[in-house]
Amino acid sequence: MADLKEFVFSFLFCLLLQCAPSLQDCSRPNPSSNVIINPDQANYTPWTYAVFSCPTGYLASGGATYSYCYSGSPDYWSPAMSQVISCTIDTSVTTPETGNMTAESMVFVADNSRGAIYMADFSSDSLDSLTFYALPFGSVSQPIGVDYDPATRMVYWTETSGSIRRANIDGTMQSVIVNSSIVGRSENLALDTSRGKVFWTDETLDRIMSANLDGSSQQILINTDIESPRAIIVHQVEGVMIWTDWSAPSRIERANLDGGDRYVIVNSSIIYPNGLALNADGSRVYWCDAGTDQIESVDLWGNDRMVHLATSSIHPYDLAVVDDTIIWTDWIYDAIGVTSTSNSSGYSLYYHSTFQNPHGIHVYQEEMPTTTEVYNPTTDQADPEADLTCDSVSMTLIMDRILLDISDDARDVHFKDKSCVGYDHDSQHVAITTMYDGCGTTQEQYDDYIIFTNMVTYYKPRPENGTDELITREHYLQIPVTCYLERTQVLEDSFMPEANLRVFEKKGYGDFSLNLDRYTTPGFYQPTNDSGEVTLGTPLYFGVRLTSVTNLTLLIESCWATSSPDPGDDPRYDIIKNGCAVDSTTVIYNLASPTFKGFSIDAFTFIGDNDEVYVHCSILICDDNDSGSRCAQGCISRSRRSLKNTGFQSKLHTITNGPLSDASRSQRAMLLDSVYDL
Structure with a gap:
């Protein structure tokens, strides 16, 4: 009797403190994923009910479309969640909600x-x-x-x-x-x-x-x-x-x-x-x-x-x-x-x-084929293939559909992050794409490359012989995908805007996109679009832009000028070395963006018969979060050469644009031509 009085007292005390809902109310129902609950709330009082339905693009399969909150110890839902509907993708409907975007x-x-x-x-x-x-x-x-x-x-x-x-x-x-x-x-x-x-x-x-x-x-x-x-x-x-x-x-x-x-x-x-x-x-x-x-x-x-x-x-x-x-x-x-x-x-x-x-x-x-090709394993000898494309921000794998079971669709293929699924590239191929900073992609840095790695998996085990057995002998497919992007590139510009991008093409490899442009002002808002003729002594503004995923940065490690497109040719005039300005007119701008760097130099020309100037820049790409990388160190003067680099170094690649010419020389040449024509 004493125990009963204590229970009643505790229960009434709990009511006064408004804690009764946690004892009497039903908690939010938990049907299978994708099921819509209406009303959707944290608690339901006894004798209220929830209605279940499927979103656009899904089909309801089996079970009840509602459930009541019954009073009990504790309160409970009936029908139970195992007896209500589940929602599966309606493959005949194309909607963004389901990711079923294979419309012709x-x-x-x-x-x-x-x-x-x-x-x-x-x-x-x-x-x-x-x-x-x-x-x-x-x-x-x-x-x-x-x-x-x-x-x-x-x-x-x-x-x-x-x-x-x-x-x-x-x-x-x-x-x-x-x-x-x-x-x-x-x-x-x-x-x-x-x-x-x-x-x-x-x-x-x-x-x-x-x-x-x-x-x-x-x-x-x-x-x-x-x-x-x-x-x-x-x-x-x-x-x-x-x-x-x-x-x-x-x-x-x-x-x-x-x-x-x-x-x-x-x-x-x-x-x-x-x-x-x-x-x-x-x-x-x-x-x-x-x-x-x-x-x-x-x-x-x-x-x-x-x-x-x-x-x-x-x-x-x-x-x-x-x-x-x-x-x-x-x-x-x-x-x-x-x-x-x-x-x-x-x-x-x-x-x-x-x-x-x-x-x-x-x-x-979609362009429909005039004939339909059917793969016959007894006559078609070519092996199924998977091709990987690496660009500056993402990777895309395109694989033969015959690698999948005939009843499966592209969404059965996924990256490490299983929410990143494949899609129909065309009637014969399945594709899957991710940014380098998404879908579980990992990043590693080495001397020459930044490497992005993921795993494409296709795995739908089925019971053997169509029975209820717990074993299977069917294989599953895993394709490791790796993109190697070279960490260092050398860009050249002769202040001519028409050839300012270089992408190194190597099978199985990719490259970051780097632009070297000449700009009109130190605000670096607008690239120039002139003939490349400049007036000696006027400031020339250069910007280098890296197009890639987040968490990367760049360093203009060195820049120099030659009188020919060959960066190793003589004469050579240094503009930037070891990240430091060498020429007295050079200004390296401290810009906030990790993927855009700029510098300026007063226009010059070589003494003698060299009428053209080509500018070459060596660019290094680093992890922006690596405080010990070469990019983070910036300018390394002669007195700081012993500073230890805990990041990574890389080799150089060279491209060339050109030429830059002295506007006054062009004017003099035009004047001489007019004199000779007299």
Whole structure:
């Protein structure tokens, strides 16, 4: 009886202290992963219930869709969690939530106001019945243009701020490839995946630029006779780019991918040509005009002009062509417009409730093979292969699908981090990609290389003979992947901007992307784009940029000048040695960025008949967290030579650009030529 009184007293005391919920309430239910709980809360009072469902892209399999909290000692859920539904991926639905992004055809739309990139799969659906999903990119700042690289599953987009960003379609591997401090306003962009390039229009600084897909090797292609470039597309087969320009008069132009052979294809009866697209066979250029509210097309040289839609009821921004259908983003209705490529005034508008301010639109369609190849192990003698590609920031493994069981899909392949799974590269291959600082990738430093290592695994053990036995004799696949990136490169520049990137190509190896550019000011905002002729005595500003993953830094270990492209040639004039300025006019700038270093030197020329100057710089790459590395030591003067280096050293590789010339000599030569012509 005493024990009972003590229990009652303790229970009443606990009620006064409001601790009863921990004794009576049911704790949060724990069904299988991916199951949605509604309401989702920490505690449930007796006789309340939770409802279970599956997210978009998943199927519910077996079991109850609800469970009650029953009063007991302790309280309990019924049905039990083992009896409620589980959620499995619906492979027939393409959604970002499941990572099932293997659609043969996709539409991408950049919504500027909603701050999102939307995607819809229309492999089997018509354009009027699509389901758009916001890709899981988090916060996107006012996107404008959008494009897609199917080989790496990377989505690229421009932002109103000026930056160009990219991310894997599943939301991973997000990065800024072009910083807003470099461009004024990147209006639109176009990928050339066959050449590994991205092109974009800069509306503020009135130019067209290009870079590698990771943002390295940025080049100014066109910056004359251009005032307000907007849309841009690349014809990968013809090797030309086509863009619109709002300058007076407005026009549409084409040029080679290096900016040469410019040609105006349309310059009449247009006001604000805002979007561009090619038809399926690449024979016609389509555009939409926000001033005339028309959609028109011409052939690649501006002939055979056709009007496809003309009505003041629309305000098109960007467009794409799908077979015999034109689709566009419309600002009056915040919708997607659809019309025929035939001369017609009919059109329809869809998805008003989905978009708020749609800008760029891009359509990806997988090229379907004309024949189907089936692997037959009795007749096909070639071994299955796996190819590894190492770039400056990531590694990608592409493997033959025959390495997988016929019933398995790409998501059964993963890195050390099992959440990093594979994807369908094409009908015959599976691919898997990671940044060097993700998916469990490890990093090691050696004298000559920084090495990134991971393990690709495919392992789905099954019971032997289809029974319930606990053993299996099926193999599992493990592929160690290792990227060797050389730690030291020597860059040369003759102040000529057109050849400022070097990537050493070695089978099984990769390299960091390093740019050596000459800049206009010590703020290092804008690379120069001049002829390379400089005035003696004027300051010349050089910047070295490393494009790679985080936690790496660089050191300009030495720089010197020669009169020829050969860095070992004579005469030789030292500018920087052991990280220290040697020339009295040289200034090494202490910049905050670990991946960008700069210096300046007053322009000079060699005495004698040497009219050209070439500058060579030896660059060392180190771990930014290694306080004892050579990069961390910086300038090592003669008195500090005995300082012990606890980091790593590496050998040198040389590349050369050129030449630099004295502007006054050129002027004198021109004067002499004119005298001799008299």
